[in-house]
Each structure stands twice: as C-alpha cells, then as structure tokens.
Amino acid sequence: LTDREVLVRLLGGDLRITWAENGHVFMEGPATFVFDGTVAI
Known part of the structure; x- marks a missing residue:
C-alpha cells in the first residue's frame, strides 16, 4: 500500500491524493476548462 x-x-x-485521518480523500491538481454545452429537457 502507500502512505497517506x-x-x-x-x-x-500532477494530481496529489491525500487520505486524511478522518477518512476523507482530497485530490489537488490543475483545473482547466474542458467542456461547454447545453442540455434540452
């Protein structure tokens, strides 16, 4: 297995994954716009 x-x-x-003591998982890394659209309902 791995560290926390x-x-x-x-x-x-790069994507940094951190597993906190309380069980929560955090993902940190770059965010970029990848999609734009509409949905007809």
Whole structure:
C-alpha cells in the first residue's frame, strides 16, 4: 500500500491524493476548462 499522500503524474499535470485521518480523500491538481454545452429537457 502507500502512505497517506501520493503524487499521480498524468498528462494534464500532477494530481496529489491525500487520505486524511478522518477518512476523507482530497485530490489537488490543475483545473482547466474542458467542456461547454447545453442540455434540452
């Protein structure tokens, strides 16, 4: 297994995954706009 923090290297940039003591999981990394659209309901 791993430590409570791991760095995942992806094409879009590094993603840091942190598993907190309380069980919550956090993902930190770059955010970019990838989609724009509408949905007719």
